[in-house]
Amino acid sequence: MRVPLSWLREYVDLPATETGRDVQATLISAGLEVETVERLGAGLTGPLAVGKVLTIEELTEFKKPIRFCTVDVGTANGTGEPQEIICGARNFAVGDKVVVALPGAVLPGDFRIAERKTYGRVSRGMICSSEELGMGEDPNHGIIVLPPEHEVGLDATVLLELYDEVLDIAVTPDRGYCLSMRGVAREAAIAYGLPLRDPALLDVPAPNAYGYPVRIADPIGCDRFTARTVVGLDPEARSPIWLQRRLQKAGMRPISLAVDITNYVMLELGQPLHAYDRTRIDGPIGVRRAEAGEKITTLDGAVRVLDAADLVITDDSGPIGIAGVMGGANTEIADPVTDPETGAVTGTTEVVVEAAHFDAISIARTARRHKLSSEASKRFERGADPQAAAAAAQRCVDLLVLLAGGTAEAGVTEVAAPSAPRTITLPANHPDKVAGVAYGRETVVRRLQEVGCDVYGQDELIVTVPSWRPDLNEPNDLAEEVIRLEGYENLPSTLPKPPAGRGLTERQRVHRRVGRALAGAGYVEALNYPFLGQQALDQLGLDADDARRRVVTLVNPLSDEEPALRTTLLPGLLAALRRNDSRGSHDLALFETGLVFRPEGEPKVAVRLPVDRRPTGEEIAGVNAALPRQPRRAAVVLAGAREQAGWWGKGRPSDWADAIQAARLIAAEAGAELIISADQHAPWHPGRCAAFHVEVDGVATLAGHGGELHPRVVKALGLPARSCAMELDLDVLEAASEGPVKAPRISSFPVxxxxxxxxxxxxxxxxxxxxxxxxxxxxxxxxxxxxxxxxxxxxxxxxxxxxxxxxxxxxxxxxxxxxxxxxxxxxxxxxxxxxxxxxxxx
Structure with a gap:
């Protein structure tokens, strides 16, 4: 949510000295994620003036059409004489009002305006587009043509509101009310301890029987629907500059007056609206579930096949909109059209305004099903305020009457399902217990009232939750509100006190020692995703019956190419080796420690644990029994030089002996004695492969392999020639250990x-x-x-x-x-x- 500071000040009298950075810090301390503060006009200085085009001379002797214009800028240039300007744009005519950057002005991007001779004439300034002024992209890429009522010579930086600060807030799913100026203003008012001018406090006429007919077939999907009608709209009316600028600063593109007003009210109050051309609606408006296979052409021009779970807006002709997501093209507001013969302008003159409240889950699923995320669906799926629908419709009607010259019809339609206020019983000292801070009853009541709750009672508080906070459902939610408004930074910091004898397990200690030892030996840790595909196992040259080919496949993998959990660390490490080598790092020694997943026996299905209570020991044991064996392993890969050449002598390349020495190093850290023997095991070279055994309870147990990789594997994976690798099972080494590693004794006698x-x-x-x-x-x-x-x-x-x-x-x-x-x-x-x-x- 982009929040212009100038717009926010309309609802809260923030101190004049407060900058965007100050407001950002205050809102962050109140729990909002204000990511950035954008300073609009930071690279812009005047003079910038409103000018009137007096003459246009077409210069045709050049490769592209050029126009030599004279523009009246009043006294903004200090002389009152017309300003001569060269311009290549074609979308303005004599008599139009434009924005002129006079010599001495600096536009965003450090573009300095000065008198200069070009195309055989002297140009004293520039006629500006919105992109050149940093106002955002203009789909027409043309010059700004201002409404004719603006006075020549007026400071354009003030008229176009070019200087402002915009807060960019990442609204979390539970704070949907902050997807509106009203919601952010409420948080700012609470944070600063100032009164809020609530834009939703409007005089709304009572519903009557004369409004546009509406029929709700699914009151669960749509529990409230307000319809208002405005007639006599001027089809030539355009959005005023202040309205366009607020939309642009908030990240939306101005389209037409009626659409801009609905978007403006949505940003202001958080209630999505939709405007229909009444002359294009066939019969009453209805709300129902779609019939499977029904089709609708949405405003983006796409033909969409509806699902039976989709909630749709209909008339007698069928669906005219996907409820809460996007309207249909056949009832959209028509663009004004000018008759070339008579000059008459035709367009939408009668509008039906829809302000409805839809089920959040239904809208979220529809938006994802059609891959159609809109500004409306973002707000509905996070929980819009159902009580704001009537006020939003009234605000929209007022703006249509004011800006488009329309007349509001007396009919007011409001269809609402009965609902009761939500209440929560809260012990007055519950926030104190949660935070470990003695807030006291008065503080708890005051903070809950500030967020809009009605609070009654003494030791047991009866809290009525405001309609715009669907996220408040239990006592802990209310406690969180008290804690965040009192300031997370005021919570005391206490370190946990573990009982004596607790700490890292021996397995964890071994894991850490191994990592430190390898890093000390010159290896660099490379952490990889624990996923692999069959192609990686094929490239390693594993036999069809190799145990490493038996994998655990994920139901919903991140990538279809790697749907299984790894059974060895080598594929990830070798991929990292190849990637680094391809980017110019040829002398490499990488290591990784982590879990691998080795299923045994018949596949088992884990039971789904309950969420309404703590699982029993038997249920947890059942889940653990279904898990694959997860041994902890360490692996290294090497390529290039192991010792660099220099003035001190010749270097040497890494070889199989370095991989074996890494295994010795790991075994020493684990306190185990390694038995090394020649072996043949994929993916290693059959003549340069070592098997590592340790004695566990008197039995020689395989702990891993190491050596030089097979040439076929090196070629298949695109690795440097004679790359080496090693992999060890740390759990086996731990089992072979004689206990914690003992420090060596130091003798004072000679050797x-x-x-x-x-x-x-x-x-x-x-x-x-x-x-x-x-x-x-x-x-x-x-x-x-x-x-x-x-x-x-x-x-x-x-x-x-x-x-x-x-x-x-x-x-x-x-x-x-x-x-x-x-x-x-x-x-x-x-x-x-x-x-x-x-x-x-x-």
């Missing part, structure tokens, strides 16, 4: 280093050798590191040499050479026993 080179078969994994060396070395071993791998003639065909650095240290003494050597020999002996390793050179 003893022993190097050993072992020759083993080329097929023996280095991880196996390392595991047995560690086991054989015993408690004195502090760390072990593989620092060299050699294959060649010196070790023989089919063999490889693995060189390890073993660091020994005791916590309570300095180790002797004999002790360190004995520990090394024990390690080598155990490795030799299980892997066939032999000391190199022995």
């Amino acid at each position: 003893a280093t022993q190097d050993v080179a072992l020759v083993v078969d080329a097929s023996v994994p280095s991880a196996d050798v390392e595991r047995y060396l560690t086991e054989g070395a015993g408690e004195l071993l502090e760390s072990i590191r593989l620092f060299d791998v050699y294959t060649g003639d010196q070790v023989g065909a089919g063999k490889k040499s693995l060189a390890y650095a073993l660091r020994f240290r005791a916590a309570d003494r300095t180790l002797t050479v004999e002790e360190a050597t004995a520990a090394r020999d024990a390690a080598v002996a155990l490795a030799a026993e299980h892997t066939g390793a032999a000391l190199r050179g022995a």
Whole structure:
């Protein structure tokens, strides 16, 4: 809702010093979402004057038609002489009143007006269009032609109301009354503690039997219908400038006088109106549900097939409008037409004004069904004020009489279903309990009365809710009104006090440690949507019976291309890798931690939980039983350089070993010991794929895979060559953990280093050798590191040499050479026993 500040001041006497920014801050503190404040005319300075076109000389010697005009601007130019202006527009004639920007003026966009020679003449100013003045788009893209009654030389900035501030308010669904100047003015009056001049307080004649006949066949869909008739309208009457400018500032385009008036009253009071040409209505106006298959041509020229649930306005010929959404083309107000021979103007001279109240849900469903959201439907579906219909019709009639010279007929039609005021019983101290603040009864009563409620009672308040607030339905709604008007900023801030021993679970701690460790190792976190399609699984080269192909499909997915929940983190991460690489970032290391969804057994249907009470434990257990297994995983993807080249030396590309090292890092953070072995598993390269196992209750359990991606997968996904990836199940690592990770002990005694080179078969994994060396070395071993791998003639065909650095240290003494050597020999002996390793050179 766009709210011009000048219009708002008509209903509330805001302090003259209050700017749009000040009003914005005040309304925000009252609970309205004022998104922006637009300063109209911010880049505009005068002189800008009303001028009268005296002469027009057509200059035909140029490629496009040019006109040399003289314009009387009175004394606005300081001389009183006619102003000579070059102009290319064609939509004005001699005698027309126009807007002239004189030399020295600056138009929006820093467009400065000065005398200049062009097309062989000197132009001293510019004749302006609405777009050039920042008034909004003109569908005709022509010069502003003013009504003839405006005086020559008048300041056009005042006449056209070019300087103003407009508040742009994002109205939430429960605050539909703020889709009107009346509603926003009420909030401003309350916020500033000022009286409100309610534009709906009008003298409305009582209904009688002489109005236009109306028949309501569906009183639930339409509980109120007011009809008024105005005759004798001047078809040549145009909307005055003040009316057009208010519509433009509010974001609406002026169309014709009758339509502009209905839109103006809708913006003012929040009650949508519709004007029918009475001569084009066939019989009484009716309101009913449509018959399936009925058709109507709406005002936008579209032919629409109606649904049986649609509420329609009818006459004897059939539907003439979709109720609360859009009128029909066959009864619309006719544009004035001038007879070229006689000069007589014909058009609509008799109007029937409709002001009705429709069911919010029905209108919302109709608007969505036809994909036809209008200004009227926005207000009806949020809850228009049913009591404002008669006042809105009267306001429309008054403006038609005033501006179009019409005469209001005495007949007043009002068909209304009986209704009773809505009341809510509210304990006087209920807002105090909700907010934790002692407001007191007087404050509660005063604030509820300010929003329009009638309040009676002492300790138990009987609150009658105003008709324009359909969102107030229970005591908590009323408490919210008191709290917001007293100021959310005045609520005390208190931190929750959790019981001792509460905090993050071990699963959460592992998750956070893993993320910090990967970020510290140079990986960048990439969060992806948890959805995938079958195409992504095909691109990964998964077998038809792969467990990752069994997915949970969403009933209402965000995208038809990705209708299922992910069973692996890799598709999202690899898509992020491809996207970043395509945009110039070629050296990439990304990671993600999150849930995957792995259904097991037969598909289960979850029961729908009740909303009128707390679900029982059995009902919640039934829902949980229907959910798929959701293990928490961590994954990384790499491409490009892992170490950059520079003056310090050569860089190196990322490879499968980096992916495996990421798995080691994660396992260390989880407190689990990783067992690494060669494997073949999609989507990895069969010769560069590692499987990760951990021991859970003495059983080797698969925790994930890592390595270099298969070339076919790289090609299918458009990834950089030799991209690598790794994925681990954090829940499995947690189960294998021996408890919280313990900080290392620091010894003050020196370390003893022993190097050993072992020759083993080329097929023996280095991880196996390392595991047995560690086991054989015993408690004195502090760390072990593989620092060299050699294959060649010196070790023989089919063999490889693995060189390890073993660091020994005791916590309570300095180790002797004999002790360190004995520990090394024990390690080598155990490795030799299980892997066939032999000391190199022995």
